[in-house]
Amino acid sequence: MxxxxxxxxxxxxxxxxxxxxxxxxxxxxxxxxxxxxxxxxxxxxxxxxxxxxxxxxxxxxxxxxxxxxxxxxxxxxxxxxxxxxxxxxxxxxxxxxxxxxxxxxxxxxxxxxxxxxxxxxxxxxxxxxxxxxxxxxxAGHPLDTGWVSPEPGDATARFGGMPVIDADAAAALPSGGVLLDARAGERYRGEVEPIDPRAGHIPGARSAPSGGSLDASGRFLPADALRERFAALGAVPGVAVGAYCGSGVTAAHAVAALAIAGVDAALYPGSWSQWSREEGRPVATGPET
Missing domain, CATH: 3.40.250.10 (Rhodanese-like domain)
Structure with a gap:
């Protein structure tokens, strides 16, 4: 689809x-x-x-x-x-x-x-x-104001349609695959941390800010450009790929951009907000090594 x-x-x-x-x-x-x-x-x-x-x-x-x-x-x-x-x-x-x-x-x-x-x-x-x-x-299309209250639907959620990883799987992923950090580069490097208790990133993760998948107008880059972007980070078809961010929101955007590029990726929902609060979880700072 x-x-x-x-x-x-x-x-x-x-x-x-x-x-x-x-x-x-x-x-x-x-x-x-x-x-x-x-x-x-x-x-x-x-x-x-x-x-x-x-x-x-x-x-x-x-x-x-x-x-x-x-x-x-x-x-x-x-x-x-x-x-x-x-x-x-x-x-x-x-x-x-x-x-x-x-x-x-x-x-x-x-x-x-x-x-x-x-x-x-x-x-x-x-x-x-x-x-x-x-x-x-x-494009000049119309906007409506006010609240929309639809007739109730009948859809049912049945989880399992998308791959998910936990903190342990995220920790292990860089050794055999690619773990992408979708936060802003300065948060990845640990220069600032406006909301979570520790600054930095999961060791071995690579910086891939979600905004880098968009053009100046806010549209997704063409699929070829996204493939090139992610291939430079090692995220290509056939490689195990995961994504995280601050709290699992913009990481979903990274998963979507990867899908447009033809790369399947798992989401780490807890992301940095979970990782940085767990005692014993290591933290890396600075640029990628």
Whole structure:
């Protein structure tokens, strides 16, 4: 299945489905848009969503619906349970067989968390709006305001659709594969650490900031360019590859970029927020060696 959808295709799909509904005709596969507005600086994206979103888009609260903060010792954004994600998916109106499009206002660096989780939950057709809301706006497509409350859906989360690694597997990966750190380079090198208790990176990991997979407009680089980027880091088809970040959010973006490049990669959900809190876990600083 495609990983990305372009703004014109999404606009045409939504318009076609809306027209079919008005005529009482069967539209076929539904397209559901999820708005995952979130950032470290502004974790609650509700205000921005209400001010303008893709018509029909349902707001997704990353902190509350894409993470389980009752889980202890698993980092700042532990994965939700199957039951919790099922309840959220149904609130978003998702049905089995839907095409789901996720977007944000951050070049998909937060929406990728929803992309990854929904793929992990077994949904077959989940895509990111390439260029996210910036591309939608730049094309002059309309935005709606206010809240969207869809009819409840019936989709069920069944985890296992995406590879996952834990801290021990992440520690071992560099010896026989490639472990990528999707945080900013200065955090990887240990020059700054704004949120977690220790600065640095997992020994043997290679720096691959998630923003480096995007062009100046916030779109993913072409597949050939992504393949070249990751090949320079040793991440090529057939090699075991894993990705982590601060708390498992932008690492999902790295997994998506790798998938566009044709490289399968596992996600370490606990990421640095878990690793840096566990006594006895070694920490490396400075540039790659």
């Amino acid at each position: 495609p990983i990305l959808i372009q703004h014109d295709e999404l606009r045409e799909r939504l318009a076609g489905e809306r027209l079919a509904a008005e005529r009482g005709a069967e539209a076929g596969t539904r397209t559901v848009v999820l708005d995952v507005r979130w950032s470290l600086a502004v974790p609650d994206g509700t205000e921005a969503y209400l001010a303008g979103h893709v018509p029909g888009a349902v707001y997704v609260d990353l902190d509350r619906e894409l993470a389980d903060h009752d889980a202890v010792g698993e980092g700042r954004h532990p994965l939700p349970s199957e039951q919790a994600l099922t309840a959220a998916m149904r609130r978003w109106g998702l049905r089995d067989g839907d095409t789901v499009v996720v977007t944000d206002d951050l070049g998909n660096q937060s929406a990728a968390r929803a992309w990854w989780l929904l793929r992990h939950a077994g949904l077959a057709d989940v895509r990111m709006l390439d260029g996210a809301l910036a591309a939608w706006r730049a």
